[in-house]
Amino acid sequence: NPFVGTGANSTSALDYGIEQIDFAKEGFIGGSVLNAAMYNGQPIRSMKLPAGSPNWGSGWKKAVKEYYGHSMTIASHGSNMSYRDCYLSLDPTYKDDYGQPLLRMTFDWKDNDIRMTQFMKGKIDAISESMNPDVYKSSFKKPGVHYDVKPYQTTHNVGGSPMGTDPKTSAVNPYLQSWDVHNVFVMGASVFPQNIQFNPTVLVGGLTLWAAKAIREQYLKNPGPLVKA
Structure with a gap:
């Protein structure tokens, strides 16, 4: 009954954390926590359905009935290093209602971030595939990708x-x-x-x-x- 559960019900593993990684061998600095979590019972938002499922109507209800309580996530929460060209500053153009400069963030992913997340992709893919899921979808940062605030990544x-x-x-x-x-x-x-x-x-x-x-x-x-x- 996910609807009576917590939104942060998960199990974490530190097998690939900063204490476990051979940085020189793997080619990056900083590790990652692995979290395996169930979805909670939030209506619509937490109804993870396979691609191609109807977005509404009786077909959507049928898919929800079939998959409700039968989906989960395996995610990594990784380290992020400091860089001189990643910083906060006062925006020279945009201002708030009081005429004060807005806060501007200058940030982008680095090669180290991509190597780390791709390393975790290999570990998580293996775990997920061993569970023989009906549907499996993965999403990891790839080389050349830029930071985007639109997809939820972490707060x-x-x-x-x-x-x-x-x-x-x-x-x-x-x-x-x-x-x-x-x-x-x-x-x-x-x-x-x-x-x-x-x-x-x-x-x-x-x-x-x-x-x-x-x-x-x-x-x-x-x-x-x-x-x-």
């Missing part, structure tokens, strides 16, 4: 105000405090210099507690930079 975006020990190469110090304005603390995955394959939520929580402890025990008693530049 776990990171970066933009990276944490570090040098104000020349980071926006916030190890306590998530702005190097430039000492009473500004940035909490969130934006402080990650890069994505290291895992969903960032738990680490964001840990870093927030770390920063809050420093604010309470150090900053409030003596406001100012917690790390000397």
Whole structure:
């Protein structure tokens, strides 16, 4: 009964994670978590049907009845490295309703990303085919493809105000405090210099507690930079 289940019901494997990969042998840096998950019971959106199935009407209802609760996904959630030409900036052209520049993202896939996802394709294809499915559809980034915001890829975006020990190469110090304005603390995955394959939520929580402890025990008693530049 998927309709009573959670939307994040899955099993994860770290067989191809950063701790397991021989980077020199495979030709890329950074690993990937493998997630095998069932679809939840969201109407229409979660009704995965084979190609050629009717989009509506009695034929669609018949296909839904046959395949409801009989589909799943196997996906990879991979690492993404930092690059000098991938960054956030203020857009020189577009502005919001208040006349302030909109945030502009400059980003594209790199060869390392493609090699990693193609490696995972080989692993996932083998697992999927061993299950002898009635229908199997795969979608992985191929060489030459460019980043596109339209297809859902993940909402776990990171970066933009990276944490570090040098104000020349980071926006916030190890306590998530702005190097430039000492009473500004940035909490969130934006402080990650890069994505290291895992969903960032738990680490964001840990870093927030770390920063809050420093604010309470150090900053409030003596406001100012917690790390000397």
